[in-house]
Amino acid sequence: MVREALADHGRVVEVFALPEAAQRHPEIRAAADDAGVTWHLAEERAVSALAETVHSQGLVAVCRFLDRPVDDMLSAGTRLIAVCVDIRDPGNAGTVIRTADAAGADGVVLAGSSVDPYNGKAVRSSAGSLFHLPPALEPDAAGVLARLRGHGLQILAADGTGELLLDDAADSGVLARPTAWLFGNEARGLPPALAQLADDRVAIPIHGRAESLNLATAAAICLYASARAQRRPV
Amino acid sequence: MVREALADHGRVVEVFALPEAAQRHPEIRAAADDAGVTWHLAEERAVSALAETVHSQGLVAVCRFLDRPVDDMLSAGTRLIAVCVDIRDPGNAGTVIRTADAAGADGVVLAGSSVDPYNGKAVRSSAGSLFHLPPALEPDAAGVLARLRGHGLQILAADGTGELLLDDAADSGVLARPTAWLFGNEARGLPPALAQLADDRVAIPIHGRAESLNLATAAAICLYASARAQRRPV
Numbered sequence: 001m002v003r004e005a006l007a008d009h010g011r012v013v014e015v016f017a018l019p020e021a022a023q024r025h026p027e028i029r030a031a032a033d034d035a036g037v038t039w040h041l042a043e044e045r046a047v048s049a050l051a052e053t054v055h056s057q058g059l060v061a062v063c064r065f066l067d068r069p070v071d072d073m074l075s076a077g078t079r080l081i082a083v084c085v086d087i088r089d090p091g092n093a094g095t096v097i098r099t100a101d102a103a104g105a106d107g108v109v110l111a112g113s114s115v116d117p118y119n120g121k122a123v124r125s126s127a128g129s130l131f132h133l134p135p136a137l138e139p140d141a142a143g144v145l146a147r148l149r150g151h152g153l154q155i156l157a158a159d160g161t162g163e164l165l166l167d168d169a170a171d172s173g174v175l176a177r178p179t180a181w182l183f184g185n186e187a188r189g190l191p192p193a194l195a196q197l198a199d200d201r202v203a204i205p206i207h208g209r210a211e212s213l214n215l216a217t218a219a220a221i222c223l224y225a226s227a228r229a230q231r232r233p234v
Numbered sequence: 235m236v237r238e239a240l241a242d243h244g245r246v247v248e249v250f251a252l253p254e255a256a257q258r259h260p261e262i263r264a265a266a267d268d269a270g271v272t273w274h275l276a277e278e279r280a281v282s283a284l285a286e287t288v289h290s291q292g293l294v295a296v297c298r299f300l301d302r303p304v305d306d307m308l309s310a311g312t313r314l315i316a317v318c319v320d321i322r323d324p325g326n327a328g329t330v331i332r333t334a335d336a337a338g339a340d341g342v343v344l345a346g347s348s349v350d351p352y353n354g355k356a357v358r359s360s361a362g363s364l365f366h367l368p369p370a371l372e373p374d375a376a377g378v379l380a381r382l383r384g385h386g387l388q389i390l391a392a393d394g395t396g397e398l399l400l401d402d403a404a405d406s407g408v409l410a411r412p413t414a415w416l417f418g419n420e421a422r423g424l425p426p427a428l429a430q431l432a433d434d435r436v437a438i439p440i441h442g443r444a445e446s447l448n449l450a451t452a453a454a455i456c457l458y459a460s461a462r463a464q465r466r467p468v
Contacts (some may be wrong), residue, residue, distance in 0.1 A: 021425055052448065058360070059438040093324075095448050098444055098448060099444075099448070100442075101443055101444040102440050102441065102447050103252075103441055104441025104442045105442065111239055122410055124447070127444065127445065127446070127448075128444070128445065129442075130263075132442060132444065133443075141257050167466060170462075204336075204458070206336050208363075208367065209363070210324060210333075210335040210336035210362070211362065212361070212364065213336050213454070214333070214361075217329060217332075217450055217451055217453075219451075220447070220451035220452075220454050221458045224438070224455045228404075231441075
């Protein structure tokens, strides 16, 4: 993660390292020096407190904020955006950012009253993707949808009770279009008024007896279905 | 979760409930009575300690173990099995069980030195699917693969460095065959010797800059790709 942060020019303010971690990663120390980033040797207690984890890796970077406006994600080539509405679990937020990055998405929006992406657990769950795909933070979810639609993206709401099955959306060519996916709160799903603003409400089929899927796994299935359809049209 | 447990005949030994939780869920109390399960009213401190969570729902069921041998998952209609090897994170184990249930899999095997599925976090992450799809616990991963192959399942290893792309496996019809998916440890992946035992090592394409996917999201993408291919052959 510190390596990814240092690769993002001007992002890192300073680094705190345990002596043994500094020795173990001379290339990270070199990258910090090249970037003109101050490097502090620190003791166990200080690094553990900064890292907020029981088993820290011994390296902590202090970074500038990196969120960006939604408009920064929109260009002529924009095909895939993930919009999370009121998601509360930091591990889910980080995992959605990591998965969106892997799926080649152009951006992630944390809309409504979603969790802070700078929460330590969100940062760690993103596994560096927070730096590859900095999210937009937008309290006004409906406003974001209007902007995305104005840019020519269709809006698909991931909704377990949706009228369109994901497999049908793939087979009919719907998924091949430039798309913004909407993902809702872990317990309550999407606000119904917002789901109604979408072009389609899409359900991942439940073949077994599970009631639903976890948010991050549902997002992974939807984003990868779009990535596949956009690269291999029917 | 307690409702799912009670629906699994003979599984629950006794239930501890806060008075307000008992009032909120009269149908669960009725299900316990119907099943002849002892119902104890308990105080906050006792239920919280049993629940191992900060915000408990106020209901705790004491259950019998429910793991089963791999052979119990094998019948003429068996098409999809998930085998987790040395996975350590209880949240991942529970999420894989929940996702496999949703994808209509016939079973989940926790092989090698995988985490205990009765860990509280694993149980909660499974969201009831632990009762729908009780896992097999098998220290001998290679032995499990031999049994699954002997039953006519192909073995696909989920492997970020694999030689077959998931999308190609779908397009070529490979995914339509009865399949056991192998998923490896969160940090180290699959033991190379075990990955070599698979018929194919399959990589989920990484379109962006993420180094890899989280184990549970990778499993979701693979299991749902198989579920789709088995129901909608090319």
